[in-house]
Amino acid sequence: xxxxxxxxxxxxxxxxSVASASQKENFRAIFAEIIKNNARIRDQYxxxxxxxAQKSNYAFTGSDGKSLNVLSVLTFEEAExxxxxxxxxxx
Numbered sequence: 351x352x353x354x355x356x357x358x359x360x361x362x363x364x365x366x367s368v369a370s371a372s373q374k375e376n377f378r379a380i381f382a383e384i385i386k387n388n389a390r391i392r393d394q395y396x397x398x399x400x401x402x403a404q405k406s407n408y409a410f411t412g413s414d415g416k417s418l419n420v421l422s423v424l425t426f427e428e429a430e431x432x433x434x435x436x437x438x439x440x441x
Contacts, residue, residue, distance in 0.1 A: 369406035369440050374399050377408070377439045384431045390423045406440060 385391050394413040412418040
């Protein structure tokens with residue numbers, strides 16, 4: 351039984367990329383800037399960050415408390431900026 355916890359720890363990749371508090375705050379600030387003129391989402395969402403075995407991740411929640419698919423409410427230009435943010439925020 352003692353080997354199982356050690357084995358579990360070994361299974362976690364050494365390449366784990368956990369976002370810092372400043373990276374998370376930068377993500378929030380940049381996303382807020384992207385959607386500042388979008389009345390469909392502005393002030394109607396929250397972002398929750400969580401850690402997976404490999405990296406930090408996030409989820410959007412709408413004002414109703416349900417999961418929010420942000421791409422469905424973004425304009426084309428906003429979606430392009432969001433995709434760039436999404437791919438570089440832990441950079």
